[in-house]
Structure formats: C-alpha cells, structure tokens
Amino acid sequence: MNGGGKTTPTNASSGTGTLANLLHEQRRFPPSSDFTAQANVTAEAYAQADADYQAFWDREAGRLAWAQQWTNVLDWSNPPFAKWFVGGKLNAAYNCLDRHVEAGRGDKVAYYFEGEGGDTRTITYAQLTDMVCQAANTLADLGVKAGDRVAIYMPMIPETVVAMLACARIGAPHTVVFGGFSADALRTRIHDCDARIVITADGGYRRGQPAGLKSAVDEALLDCPDVRSVLVVRRTGQDVAWEDGRDIWWHDSVEQASTHHHAEPFDAEHPLYVMYTSGTTGKPKGILHTTGGYLTGCAYTHWAVFDLKAETDVFWTAADIGWVTGHSYIVYGPLANGATSVLYEGTPDTPHQGRWWEIIDKYKVTLLYCAPTAIRTFMKWGAQIPDKYSLASLRLIGSVGEPINPAAYIWYRDTIGHGRTPVVDTWWQTETGSIVVSPLPGVTAGKPGAAMKALPGFRVDVVDDEGQPVPNGSGGYLVLTQPWPAMLRTIWGDDDRYVSTYWSRFPGLYFAGDGAKKDDDGDIWVLGRVDDVMNVSGHRLSTTEIESALVSHPIVAEAAVVGATDDMTGQAVVAFVILRSEAGDGGPDVVQQLRQHVAKEIGKMARPRQIMVVAELPKTRSGKIMRRLLKDVAENREIGDVTTLADSTVMELIRSSMPGME
Ligand code: 6R9
Numbered sequence: 001m002n003g004g005g006k007t008t009p010t011n012a013s014s015g016t017g018t019l020a021n022l023l024h025e026q027r028r029f030p031p032s033s034d035f036t037a038q039a040n041v042t043a044e045a046y047a048q049a050d051a052d053y054q055a056f057w058d059r060e061a062g063r064l065a066w067a068q069q070w071t072n073v074l075d076w077s078n079p080p081f082a083k084w085f086v087g088g089k090l091n092a093a094y095n096c097l098d099r100h101v102e103a104g105r106g107d108k109v110a111y112y113f114e115g116e117g118g119d120t121r122t123i124t125y126a127q128l129t130d131m132v133c134q135a136a137n138t139l140a141d142l143g144v145k146a147g148d149r150v151a152i153y154m155p156m157i158p159e160t161v162v163a164m165l166a167c168a169r170i171g172a173p174h175t176v177v178f179g180g181f182s183a184d185a186l187r188t189r190i191h192d193c194d195a196r197i198v199i200t201a202d203g204g205y206r207r208g209q210p211a212g213l214k215s216a217v218d219e220a221l222l223d224c225p226d227v228r229s230v231l232v233v234r235r236t237g238q239d240v241a242w243e244d245g246r247d248i249w250w251h252d253s254v255e256q257a258s259t260h261h262h263a264e265p266f267d268a269e270h271p272l273y274v275m276y277t278s279g280t281t282g283k284p285k286g287i288l289h290t291t292g293g294y295l296t297g298c299a300y301t302h303w304a305v306f307d308l309k310a311e312t313d314v315f316w317t318a319a320d321i322g323w324v325t326g327h328s329y330i331v332y333g334p335l336a337n338g339a340t341s342v343l344y345e346g347t348p349d350t351p352h353q354g355r356w357w358e359i360i361d362k363y364k365v366t367l368l369y370c371a372p373t374a375i376r377t378f379m380k381w382g383a384q385i386p387d388k389y390s391l392a393s394l395r396l397i398g399s400v401g402e403p404i405n406p407a408a409y410i411w412y413r414d415t416i417g418h419g420r421t422p423v424v425d426t427w428w429q430t431e432t433g434s435i436v437v438s439p440l441p442g443v444t445a446g447k448p449g450a451a452m453k454a455l456p457g458f459r460v461d462v463v464d465d466e467g468q469p470v471p472n473g474s475g476g477y478l479v480l481t482q483p484w485p486a487m488l489r490t491i492w493g494d495d496d497r498y499v500s501t502y503w504s505r506f507p508g509l510y511f512a513g514d515g516a517k518k519d520d521d522g523d524i525w526v527l528g529r530v531d532d533v534m535n536v537s538g539h540r541l542s543t544t545e546i547e548s549a550l551v552s553h554p555i556v557a558e559a560a561v562v563g564a565t566d567d568m569t570g571q572a573v574v575a576f577v578i579l580r581s582e583a584g585d586g587g588p589d590v591v592q593q594l595r596q597h598v599a600k601e602i603g604k605m606a607r608p609r610q611i612m613v614v615a616e617l618p619k620t621r622s623g624k625i626m627r628r629l630l631k632d633v634a635e636n637r638e639i640g641d642v643t644t645l646a647d648s649t650v651m652e653l654i655r656s657s658m659p660g661m662e
Contacts, residue, residue: 029413030445031422035395039442041304041456049456056457057084057485060300061292064336065099066090067265070292074483080503080510081490082483084293089265092272092291093136093169096335097129098263109340112314112363113158116205116346123158125338128165131158131254133261135166138254142229144197146171146266149274151195151227153177153186153213155204156345159233159250160321161331163199164273168291169263173271175286178322179204179211180539181603183219185284189276190224192286193492201233202240207350210236218243268292274492275324277430278533278542285501286492287324287430295336297434297486302333304455305424306367307396307441314363314393316342318356318370323538324430325400328486329369333434348374353381357389364393368416369426371401371538373569375408375416380568383415391416396441398424401538402570403526409448427451427478427526429512430540431502433486436460437524450525458484462516462524467506475517478526480510532627534563534571539605541573543627546608549601550575553594555583560617560625561608564634572609574634576654579613586613610634616650630654 031039049056054073061070070088100108106126113121123131144150150167152174154160160176167174175193177186190198200217203210214232218241221227232240233250269290276284302308306315315334319325334341342363348356356378360368378386397417404412404425413423423446427437436458437451444452454460461469462476470476480487487510490498505511515527529535532543543561550559558578563571577594579586586593595607612633618626629651632639639651 028445028447029423031442032420035307035422036442038307039440040307040309041440041442043440043443045304045440045456046453053457053459053482057296060457061085061088061296061485063299063303064090064095064292064295066292070268076483079483079508080499081495082293082487083269084290084483084485085268085296088268088292090268090292090295091169091263091265092295092332093132093165094263094265095295096165096168096332097125097132100125100338101129105338108338110335111158111161111341111343113343114345114359114363115157116208116344116350118351121158128158128162130259131162132165132169133259134257135162135254136169136261137257138231139166139170139172139197141253141257142197142231142248144170144172146264147271148172148197149193149195150174151177151186151190151193151198153179153181153198153200153217154233154321155179155201155211155213155235156321156343157201157204157233157235158343159201159235161343162254163231164321164327164331165335168272169261171264171266171270173273173288175274175276176322176327177276178320178603179213180320180322180605182600183216184601185603186216187220187223188284189286190220190227192276192284193274194226196226197229197231198227199231199233201235203236203238205236205346205350207347210238212238212240214240266291269489271489273327275327275430277324278540278545284542284545285494285497287488288490288492289433289486290489293485293487294433295332297484298328298333299336300457301435301438301455301486302329302337302339304440305426305435305438306369306398308337308339308367310338313339313366314342315339315367316344316360316363316365316369318344318348318368318374319400319538324433325369325371328434348377349381354385354388357386357391360391360394361389366393366395367398368394368396369398369400372399372404372408373402373537375399375404375412376568378416379408379411383411386415391418394418394421396424397421398426400426400428400435402535403528404449406448413448422446423448425449425451427514427524431488431512432480432484433488434484436480436484437526447519447523450519450523452523454480454524458482460524461509462518463506463509467509470518472518472522473520475515475527477506477530478512478514478516478524479506480512481508483510534561534573536563536566536571536573536605537569541602541606545602546573546575546598546606549598549606550577550594552601553597555579555586555590556594557581558617560627560630562627562631562634564609564631566609573606574630575608575611576614576617576630577611578615578617612654614654616647616653618650618654619647 068089070085072086075083274286422441566572
C-alpha cells in the first residue's frame, strides 16, 4: 500500500490491547514519494544522532534564541539528576513570542480560537505578545517573583495560554490543573507546590452549558490560607462569589496593564512548570520540567514528527491544555516554532457530532493530533459524519495517549486521512516532556499498532526483569537508556521518589512503567502500563488514588479498583467495595452515591464505570489485594490462578454477586 486510495480493512482486528489482537494486522504503510520528497527529516538523521547524541542536541538547541550560550550540552555527573545546556540563559516566552514579532512575523496567526458555542477569535503573534506582557506586568504587580509557583485552573481559552506564558516570562513556574479535576484535587496540588496565586475563570462551556470553575477554586481555597490572589477571567458571565482583596478580574487588571515588559533571561535549568500526574501511590507526583531542555525537546519533536512547515501548516492538537500534550503541542512546541494552531474549547459532539471535521474544514487544518479514545468514539458515530466535510487539507494525522488498536488506526487513516496521510503513533509521557517513540513521517513505513522507533536523539530499549535487552519477537519493559533534554528533572519536593520511581528498578535506565514488545523487525509496540496506573480516555488515573477516595466515604470499609479493557475509553474504572457493617447493604442508591463521591474527591473522569458491592476481596497471605483476579471478573474472563489467595472461595463469592453490578 503506497499513498493514495482507501485501504481495504481486511484482517483489521477490533479489540483494544492484547498483543494477539495487535499482531493480526500485518500491513505496512510507507509514506508516498511526494511526502518523502518534501519531508523535514530523512533517514540519515538516525545515524547522525547515534554517532554523537550530545552533538545532535547541541545543534537542535540552536532552534531557540539564547541570551547566553551554554558551555556544556549535558552534565550527567550526578545521575539521575540531569543538567542540560549548562550555563545557557534564555526566556521561554521570548522564544515563543517576541522573537517571531522581531523577525517580522507579528501578523502571523498564533491561534485560531473556536469556542464551543461558535464564538471565534484570531490571535496573531503580535497580539499574543502584548497580552502576555500585560499579564506578566499584572503578576509582577501582585508580587509574583521568579521561582514562585502559580496555579492555573482554566477552560480551553486563549487566556490560559497567556497565563502560562506570562508565568514563564517572569520565571514563575506554573502548575496547570485540568479543569475536570475537583476542588479537592486542586487543593492538594496547590498545597503540594505551595502556590500563592491562582488564575482561573468564572467557568467554561462544556456540552453547551457553562460549567463553574471559580466556585471550585473558592471551595479549594477554604483550606489554602497562603493563596493571596485569585485572578479571574470572565468567560461565561455566570454568577460568582467574590472575596474582596483576594479576587481580581482579569479585565480590570491584565487588560488595563502596559503591553511593555522586558523578558529577563533565566538559567537553562530554571523551573518552567510542574505538572501533576498519577503515580502508583495515592499521592500525585509533581513532574518538574525546566526551561532550555524542555523547549528544545518540544520544538525539535514538533518539527520532526509533524513535519512542520511553520509558514503554511495549520496545526491542531485536539487535547486539553491541562494535559502534558497540551503543554508541549498546543503551547510550547508550536509557539517556539512560530506555527499557527487551532485552539478548541469544547467537546467533539457539541453542538453536533461533526464539530471536529467542521473545524478542520473551516480552518483548513493540515496536521491533526488526538487520542485513540476520540478516534474510537468517531468510529462508533460512523464515517457518514466526517464524510460530510472536506478533510482535503489534512496532510498528516497523529495519535497519542494510549496504544491505538489497528482497527482504529485503519479507520483513522482511511476515513480521516483518506488513505493518503501518514499516521504518527507517538509514545511519550508527562515525564518525558516530549515525544520519544514515533514514526518519522517521511521515512517510516507505519505499522498499525506500533509506535515504531525512538526518534533521532533518543534511545529506548525493551528489557527483561534483569534489565537485559530482550531479543526481537519478545516482550518486556520499556526503558530509555540515555538522558534527553525534555526529561523530568525530579518530582517536586521529592528527589527520593524521583530516584525510586524511575531509576531504581533497572539501575542506570529510565523505567517508563510501560510494557512493550519488540517485533521481528525490532520495532516497538507499547502494550500499556505495568503498574497500578490506568489510562481512561487518555486520563492517567491511579488505582490507589481512587481506592483512597472510595474509602474516605463513611460507609466504605475497603475498596479495590482495577482498569478493565473498554472498547471506547481504552480502560474503564471498575471498583469493588466492602461496606461497613453498620451501613447494611448501603441502600438502593449506594452505587450512585459512591460514584458522586469519587467525582467530588478527584473529578468526574475518575468515576467508576461499575461499582460492585462485595463481601470480601481476594487477598494474598501477605494481605495484598490481587487486582489481577478482579480484573478477570471485570473483563468477564475465566478467573486465573487463585493458588496464592488466602481464601480461595472468595472469588466464587464475588462471581456470585455479579448481578449486583451496576
Ligand atoms: C503523552 C501522555 C503516559 C502514558 C504512557 C503510556 C500511555 C501514551 C502512548 C501510550 C501506547 C502511545 N501512552 N502514548 N501508550 N502508545 N502512543 O499521554 O502522557 O498522560 O503522562 O501518559 O500513556 O502508558 O506511560 P501521560
């Protein structure tokens, strides 16, 4: 299959995850000769980077404007604590904004913003620079200094980007908390990084309704005495409670401020942001990214993986800014490269199921980047919906967040890419900061389901329990074997956890927490998490965190949570709970009550799809819950080996209570 024409989906499997399923699809999709002829990166890049990866990154950092040149590309004298571009100084916001304006590209569009309800704004680089300078001046007036943390809890609107870049401009690391998180989750994050300022909005639009954000901030701040100011953007116009002296309207402050602001250069290792992500314990991890290496990694990968032509492309990452994908590929990568992006506020089915395709048609989007869970939803809705729009502008489409099952890959390639566009399945993590494993669109013959190879400049491997590379055709754990510029520097406030989580399982190797397989060609298939982290519609959720939320409810004695394979969302949360004896059977709405409780504690996306009230949980003799067996139940499988159970009758008991499932 080479280039144009629809592919016939013979062989395509419909499951979502097992290797057997993945391997059904044998076709390869080399790029067309036209695509290859114009591609940014050629196959030689691999060998060049392999010859000397530090020299490679030394060149790539030249994509940025540095106020002071670095003396050392990498200082790895105290592993795993890396310093990249040692001695270099730069300002991230200057790199994303001013330098494009100074180069005469001020009129170029930075964002086409599309509100859910259809309101639009076109924002040029010159305008965005002014807005960011104003916000930087306001933050400085509020006493924010370099190094202070600022929490951002916003909908998907241009002011969110402005807020992030204003923080970057004054060297105040931001922590963007996804708007779907609850007040409690916001509070935990504010506490953990000790943020003193919160930037929010009255609300945002979600499925046609204004959804409150300021109200959640108010609730969170009941227990955050150190937060002194809340800057509030008016988006929906809904009523908000107001605390004089603390709350400040954006339009009364930022929009009145001077558009002049000098961007002071910061050290390459100055903290840029903290992004919280789920780990294997209940406490979320604050992943720290710094300035020079992170921005280099974003700019290079955005250019290489998406074959970016900054002058002509219209790039759309259809993801939330509160996810690392939004940070790297809505904000920092595209802006560092001077690209034009689409920013869409809402959901894919509001006001109708053709919303995405309408947006692509309207703005002539050339590069689309989204998650497999969205693709599977569109598959369910049917090809007749995108078929109503012209998608002829698309020249490359990408996927991120979970393994893309071959059926979804083929559908995406055929129905959205018209069998013509390369598909890039990109593997990376909050921790890696930038894409690590991905096809190169002008080089790689894509295989549905495989993320393929480490990009030039990165080195990954699949290793066995002893940390030894597995041969082709075998599975193991995905690791990175050398440092890379956009790597996390630590877990905020917890260097020990950084070392133990990522660098201790296999000494000298970065352990990603994913299982993977090398196929017979040595290409990499990522199989999903090997720890207690679930991936639900691209949201990373920890089993422990949801279990803690459940047991914090007064009627729950014990809880076990598993991620069950789900055709639509990749994985779905299934919970097993034991009620306290005084709660009896919990009453008729016990399931509803507990789901709501999880929504309140963590956020709606963490609500279990199913909750089973059970009498016992399967435990080993050492008291460890055997989630593997619960997963068998949740996925309706034969129950596996129960020999290590303390009480082997427990599983029968649980099975027999199956009708109790919601
Ligand atoms: C960018 C992002 C990271 C986890 C990661 C893995 C899964 C991401 C994937 C993929 C298979 C891909 N993941 N991309 N699995 N193929 N192309 O998603 O960051 O939210 O930190 O999640 O997502 O399990 O470890 P994050």
